[in-house]
Amino acid sequence: MTALPPEIAAAGFPLPTGYRALLSAGAGALPGWRLLAGEAFLAAYAAANARGAERLLLPFAHRSTDGALACFEALPGPPEAVEVLDPRGHARARARTFAAFLRGELRAVPAEATAADAPALCAPARG
Known part of the structure; x- marks a missing residue:
């Protein structure tokens, strides 16, 4: 999974270290959220x-239960804040x-979840 489409990455926007680590691990989702790439990213980018x-x-x-988008704010320095937008922006x-x-x-993850559950909780992106 790529972090950002090439035209956005070319602008030099730095990604948080933790987010890059998720991508490097092949994660395509977080509990309740699907990481965006390709056409889904471009559509969400236009909406945001x-x-x-x-x-x-x-x-x-993107959170499918309510259509929310989690966004980084593009800043000159490393991004810190995450803003969650409703479907109307x-x-x-x-x-x-x-x-x-x-x-x-991750507070929404069941207390019984263990490291063995990690592959299901942070599933790899599917092509």
């Missing part, structure tokens, strides 16, 4: 930035770091 905001958002995950939640976003989302 359709409101003409003064900042550029780069979506990286309105901000729903914000985490100060990618790690904080993961901690919040």
Whole structure:
């Protein structure tokens, strides 16, 4: 799975280390979220930035239960914050770091989950 489409990556946007590690491990999903790539990324990118905001958002995950998008804010330095948008593009939640976003989302993982469950919880992307 690629991190960003080439035309977006060419802009030099740095990705958080934790997100790059997920991609390197071949993860295509987080519990409740599907990581975006290809056409799905491009559609989400257009939707996240359709409101003409003064900042550029780069979506990286989609939650199918409610249509939410998790986005990094494109900044000159390393990205930190993750913004969660509802399907209309309105901000729903914000985490100060990618790690904080993961901690919040992983709270939904059953307490009985163990390391053996990791392949199912963070399933590889399917072609």
